Amino acid sequence: xxxxxxxxxxxxxxxxxxxxxxxxxxxxxxxxxxxxxxxxxxxxxxxxxxxxxxxxxxxxxxxxxxxxxxxxxxxxxxxxxxxxxxxxxxxxxxxxxxxxxxxxxxxxxxxxxxxxxxxxxxxxxxxxxxxxxxxxxxxxxxxxxxxxxxxxxxxxxx
Amino acid sequence: xxxxxxxxxxxxxxxxxxxxxxxxxxxxxxxxxxxxxxxxxxxxxxxxxxxxxxxxxxxxxxxxxxxxxxxxxxxxxxxxxxxxxxxxxxxxxxxxxxxxxxxxxxxxxxxxxxxxxxxxxxxxxxxxxxxxxxxxxxxxxxxxxxxxxxxxxxxxxxxxxxxxxxxxxxxxxxxxxxxxxxxxxxxxxxxxxxxxxxxxxxxxxxxxxxxxxxxxxxxxxxxxxxxxxxxxxxxxxxxxxxxxxxxxxxxxxxxxxxxxxxxxxxxxxxxxxxxxxxxxxxxxxxxxxxxxxxxxxxxxxxxxxxxxxxxxxxxxxxxxxxxxxxxxxxxxxxxxxxxxxxxxxxxxxxxxxxxxxxxxxxxxxxxxxxxxxxxxxxxxxxxxxxxxxxxxxxxxxxxxxxxxxxxxxxxxxxxxxxxxxxxxxxxxxxxxxxxxxxxxxxxxxxxxxxxxxxxxxxxxxxxxxxxxxxxxxxxxxxxxxxxxxxxxxxxxxxxxxxxxxxxxxxxxxxxxxxxxxxxxxxxxxxxxxxxxxxxxxxxxxxxxxxxxxxxxxxxxxxxxxxxxxxxxxxxxxxxxxxxxxxxxxxxxxxxxxxxxxxxxxxxxxxxxxxxxxxxx
Numbered sequence: 001x002x003x004x005x006x007x008x009x010x011x012x013x014x015x016x017x018x019x020x021x022x023x024x025x026x027x028x029x030x031x032x033x034x035x036x037x038x039x040x041x042x043x044x045x046x047x048x049x050x051x052x053x054x055x056x057x058x059x060x061x062x063x064x065x066x067x068x069x070x071x072x073x074x075x076x077x078x079x080x081x082x083x084x085x086x087x088x089x090x091x092x093x094x095x096x097x098x099x100x101x102x103x104x105x106x107x108x109x110x111x112x113x114x115x116x117x118x119x120x121x122x123x124x125x126x127x128x129x130x131x132x133x134x135x136x137x138x139x140x141x142x143x144x145x146x147x148x149x150x151x152x153x154x155x156x157x158x
Numbered sequence: 159x160x161x162x163x164x165x166x167x168x169x170x171x172x173x174x175x176x177x178x179x180x181x182x183x184x185x186x187x188x189x190x191x192x193x194x195x196x197x198x199x200x201x202x203x204x205x206x207x208x209x210x211x212x213x214x215x216x217x218x219x220x221x222x223x224x225x226x227x228x229x230x231x232x233x234x235x236x237x238x239x240x241x242x243x244x245x246x247x248x249x250x251x252x253x254x255x256x257x258x259x260x261x262x263x264x265x266x267x268x269x270x271x272x273x274x275x276x277x278x279x280x281x282x283x284x285x286x287x288x289x290x291x292x293x294x295x296x297x298x299x300x301x302x303x304x305x306x307x308x309x310x311x312x313x314x315x316x317x318x319x320x321x322x323x324x325x326x327x328x329x330x331x332x333x334x335x336x337x338x339x340x341x342x343x344x345x346x347x348x349x350x351x352x353x354x355x356x357x358x359x360x361x362x363x364x365x366x367x368x369x370x371x372x373x374x375x376x377x378x379x380x381x382x383x384x385x386x387x388x389x390x391x392x393x394x395x396x397x398x399x400x401x402x403x404x405x406x407x408x409x410x411x412x413x414x415x416x417x418x419x420x421x422x423x424x425x426x427x428x429x430x431x432x433x434x435x436x437x438x439x440x441x442x443x444x445x446x447x448x449x450x451x452x453x454x455x456x457x458x459x460x461x462x463x464x465x466x467x468x469x470x471x472x473x474x475x476x477x478x479x480x481x482x483x484x485x486x487x488x489x490x491x492x493x494x495x496x497x498x499x500x501x502x503x504x505x506x507x508x509x510x511x512x513x514x515x516x517x518x519x520x521x522x523x524x525x526x527x528x529x530x531x532x533x534x535x536x537x538x539x540x541x542x543x544x545x546x547x548x549x550x551x552x553x554x555x556x557x558x559x560x561x562x563x564x565x566x567x568x569x570x571x572x573x574x575x576x577x578x579x580x581x582x583x584x585x586x587x588x589x590x591x592x593x594x595x596x597x598x599x600x601x602x603x604x605x606x607x608x609x610x611x612x613x614x615x616x617x618x619x620x621x622x623x624x625x626x627x628x629x630x631x632x633x634x635x636x637x638x639x640x641x642x643x644x645x646x647x648x649x650x651x652x653x654x655x656x657x658x659x660x661x662x663x664x665x666x667x668x669x670x671x672x673x674x675x676x677x678x679x680x681x682x683x684x685x686x687x688x689x690x691x692x693x694x695x696x697x698x699x700x701x702x703x704x705x706x707x708x709x710x711x712x713x714x715x716x717x718x719x720x721x722x723x724x725x726x727x728x729x730x731x732x733x734x735x736x737x738x739x740x741x742x743x744x745x746x747x748x749x750x751x752x753x754x755x756x757x758x759x760x761x762x763x764x765x766x767x768x769x770x771x772x773x774x
Contacts (some may be wrong), residue, residue, distance in 0.1 A: 013398075013452035013460035015255070020227045028373070029365035030226055031261050033314065043337060044482025046449030046464040125227070127384060127458035 001079050004136040005113070005120055007050050009145075011130035014041055021125035025116055036113045037122045037131075044093075050131055053100040053113040055079055061112070063104035064095035077136070078115040086110055103134070159696035160222035160687035161185055162265050162368045164673075166286055168279060171212060171271030171354050173305035175279075175286040180265050186690065187773070189697075193704040195237035195266055199246075200707060202268075204522050205714035208328070209241040210352040212272035218259065218318070218358060219267075224456075225260030225362075226370070228380045229387055230668035230682050232257045232455025239261025240344035241352075241594045242329045242523070242577055243620040244715055249332065249346045250320075250452030250624070250663055253339030258316040261362025273354040278306070278319075281360040291356040293563025298516045298565075299324060299334040300479075306359045319357035319579035320347045324564030326567030328575035330523035330598075338515040339454065344597060344619050347518050365655050376686035383671075383679050384458050390674035392634070397461035397670065398451050402434030402489035405601075405629075407432045410497075412633060412642065413736025414606025417497045418551045418597060419529040420592045423603045423733040431492050433506055442468050443449025449483045449503055459670060463488060465508050473509040473558050480512055487511045487521075488583045490623070493601035494525025496563075499532050500552035501676060510561040517565035523577055528560050530578040531570075531589055539585050545570045589726050595620035595717065604728045604745075606738040607632045609640065609648040612748045615722045616652070618708040624669060626655040636673060642737075649752035657701030664704065670745075703772045706756075706764050711772055719762035722749060 019035035027034050037052035059079045063068040069085035070092060081101075086109040092101050093110060101112040111146075114121075115133075123133040134141070164181045181198075188194040195217040205214045214600045216238040223231040232254030240247025259267070262283050276291040294302050299321040307313050318335035324347035330345030332340040341347075370376050387393040409415045410428035417425040419656040429435065436448040445466070453460035465486025467474055474480040487495070487507050491514070493509045514521040534540040535549040542548050546569055549556040563571025573581055578598050582591035591757075592599050597620025604611025609628030617625040630636040631651055640648065658677060662669050665684060679692045728743045751761060757768035764774065 013451060013453035013457075013462075015457050015460060017227060017458065020456065023365070024227070027365040029367070030257075030366070031365045032257070033261065033361075033363035046452075046466060046483030048452070054567060077586065078488060127229075127388065128460075142237055 002053065002136040003118070003133050004139055005052060005115070005123060006132045006134045006139045008130050009047060009049040011128045012039060012050055013128060014039055014049040015127065017125040017127060018050060018122035018131055021121040025121040034109060051100065053079070054098065055115065059095065060095040061092035061101050064091045066091060073114070076115045076118045079112070080114045081110055081112055083109050159689050160226065160368055160369060161190065162260060162263050164264050165443040166264050166267045166281070168267060168286070168288065169271050170269060170273040170277065171356060173273070173288050175288065178293045187564060187700065188704060189222065189661065189664040189700055190265070191219050191224070191233065191235050191664045191666060192250070193660060195219035195235060196246065196707060197706065198268060198571045199237050200310040200429055200711050203239065203485060205711050206716065207239060208237045209244065209349060212353070212710060214239050216269045216346070216349050216353065219535065220256050220260045220265055221664055223683060223686050224666030225257035226666070227456060228667060229384045230454065230671050231666050232398050232457065233666050233668055235663065236333055236341040237246040237344040238346055238349045239715070240346070240619065240661055241348045242345040243338055245595050245620060245712045245717060246618055247344035247618060248663070249341035249343050251333070251335055251339050251341040252457070252668060253336030254455045255316040255318045255335035255360065257455045258360045258362045261365050262360050263362065263367040263369055267358070269355060272352060273690055276354050276356050278355065278359060279311070281358070283362060284346060292571040293648070294326065296322065299518050300337060300358045300516050302357050303337060305679060306357060312361060312637040315359050317359045318452045320350050322567060323517045323575065324348055324351035325517035326575065328519050328567070329563060329577050330520040332518050332520050334515055340515065340518070342520045343522065343622065355392050369689050371689040371755060372686045376683070377683035379686050383675060383683060385642060386679055387671065387674050388459055392673040393459045393670065397459050401451065401461045401463045403433030403436060403463065403487065403492060405489045406492060407434070407748055408633065409602060412606060413733060414603040414642065415493065416592070416601065417601045418500045419498065419590065421533070423738060424737065425497040425607055428497065430502045431496040431504050431507055436463065436465065436486065440468055440591050442470060447508060448486060449704050454668070457668065461670060463618060467508050468505050472510065473506055476662055484512055485515050490600050491521035491525070494522045495557065498525045498529040499557055501554050501557050504552045506558050510558060513561045513565045519564060522600050523598040524561065524564060524574065527574050527581060527593055528557055529577040530582055530592065531574060533590055534585050534587060535583070535585045539587060588715055592725055592727070593621055594724065595721050597621045597631045602629060603733065604743045605733045608645055608748065609644050609652055609743055611647060611724055611728065611743040611745055612652055612752060615749065616718040616726050616752060618705070618712060625659060625661070626652045628652055628655065630673070635675065643741055645748050649748050650755045651756050652752065657698050660701040661697045664700070694733065699772070703774060706772050706774050709764065713763060714720065723763060765769055
């Protein structure tokens with residue numbers, strides 16, 4: 001079964017545990033600036049939205065890369081940056097419609113979410129289940145369940 | 159080690175920024191944040207210094223757990239000598255600023271002197287520079303944050319700044335970061351304003367800023383801690399759902415909600431301004447005041463209130479800048495802006511709270527001062543002519559108008575901005591000021607909760623609920639249930655709370671974790687982050703050491719045991735209604751015992767034995 005990161009912004013509180021977990025996974029440091037998942041705060045709307053790579057099937061970053069530095073992990077479906085191959089041309093950052101692959105000046109390479117080999121640290125760290133790692137075919141399951149729960153099953157009173 | 163071991167020293171007079179190594183012996187003796195910065199302040203500052211003079215210093219400081227995955231590990235404090243009280247001031251704030259400072263590689267920033275012209279400090283990792291802030295002077299906190307982010311083309315810069323209140327010398331001006339998180343009490347923002355320092359802006363991207371002593375043990379300890387918070391009724395359900403506002407109806411029903419400048423102990427409008435009311439749909443526009451709850455950095459509790467006002471409310475009609483969501487009222491703010499002056503309009507309270515965030519002033523001290531002004535008006539001592547408008551108890555319009563005037567530093571707002579002690583003294587009624595050491599009470603009546611009365615009287619920064627939260631045993635039964643009117647055992651319990659609180663405030667964690675966590679939950683997290691042996695006993699000794707150090711600073715500043723008092727109203731005027739009817743504070747019984755358990759003389763001075771034992 002293939003799994004996907006599933007994000008429910010309504011549950012996000014903006015605590016950034018996910019960003020710290022991501023940074024720890026890749027840098028052994030809690031530096032949120034290095035995270036591959038970003039929580040955006042829309043202050044005037046009172047909304048927090050975690051945002052990361054959705055691992056497109058037709059991954060434009062992968063197609064755009066001139067040196068084949070982005071490869072598909074056949075098990076997780078993640079599109080993975082091979083750092084030794086990446087030349088830092090940034091074409092992938094232009095190709096990606098979502099902005100979730102980014103250049104890192106420090107290393108001269110790009111970085112993106114790689115699903116942590118199938119055990120995403122962000123999902124594990126999220127205290128409110130705003131980020132979950134679920135069956136790719138059923139990312140809507142929780143939403144369906146919620147709406148189903150709102151169904152008025154009481155007999156109509158006359 | 160969880161310290162960055164770097165101190166940034168900013169001389170505002172010379173305009174220089176220099177780096178120095180953290181005194182690691184002091185880190186071992188005082189842990190971090192509140193304890194460590196107070197040690198620096200005490201070592202470098204004359205306790206008799208005028209708080210608003212260039213000779214006073216001001217320290218921004220993080221703790222060893224700030225900027226870590228420990229739940230709530232995002233706090234920072236501002237330590238200085240406070241202008242409201244003339245005592246030690248330490249104000250603690252959440253949001254994201256503290257963690258960013260740590261990621262930039264700094265444990266603390268020490269500000270000394272005063273700048274000849276307005277400046278702001280920009281820190282980008284190891285680089286720090288003072289920049290001209292003449293274009294920011296006169297701007298609000300909200301404007302300042304936006305301008306700085308645009309100017310440096312970096313929306314991820316975190317900003318802590320003062321608004322017009324701090325510039326204008328409001329004695330309870332705060333420092334606001336991330337738009338609505340504040341080092342709110344004791345006037346730390348007025349000190350910042352006196353130094354011509356408008357803002358501190360920081361961007362931290364370093365992955366080598368600090369190292370955990372034992373990562374494996376750290377994850378085990380912090381994950382266990384998070385489970386405890388999630389499973390606890392207060393931190394897992396009450397606080398996320400209602401915020402601290404969960405307390406409004408509880409404290410009111412208990413008869414310990416100070417109302418109309420402490421004339422009453424119950425407020426008939428409490429239901430309308432409490433946590434439940436924030437969830438209810440308004441009849442005017444069908445929407446609830448509360449939009450969602452929000453967390454500070456690393457917090458798995460998420461008690462923060464994010465509110466949106468009714469755009470047609472009289473206070474914000476035709477003012478679109480207040481129509482978006484922003485920081486809503488917490489319990490203390492709702493009490494001070496509401497019950498303390500008899501106002502029960504939740505929308506008006508939210509608006510006044512927005513103004514407190516926007517221009518950086520403490521809603522507790524502001525609201526309580528308005529309550530005092532209303533009593534002076536009620537007694538005919540203050541007149542409509544002096545104030546500029548009528549100000550009876552319960553005047554929503556009056557409270558709102560005063561919030562606007564205080565924010566701008568205009569009209570009668572100038573007098574409100576000096577706090578209740580100075581206001582009541584000026585008009586010949588000092589006994590009507592509901593303060594200790596010049597700082598206004600927060601939202602619990604010292605007659606209704608005897609332990610809280612003692613906590614107020616003995617708090618090192620003036621009346622405060624965050625130095626020894628006796629509400630926990632007296633109302634919530636944490637760690638044991640104590641009857642509100644009992645005095646037995648309360649001095650010892652208060653000492654234990656004060657010492658534990660000093661540890662939490664020095665760690666980088668939020669005090670609210672202690673609704674669920676005991677020292678046994680906190681100790682393993684500190685132990686795993688910091689090298690060395692951090693036993694529970696050692697941590698409590700550090701807490702006690704910090705408390706006594708603050709006490710010694712206050713004594714050297716000229717305070718005495720006479721300042722460990724409560725206003726005569728709490729000692730002589732019995733509670734009029736509710737379960738605590740007839741009660742007055744029994745401070746006279748508890749205080750001598752408190753001095754004894756502290757190891758102090760009958761004059762409230764640490765004995766030589768106590769000093770030796772603590773190494774103060």
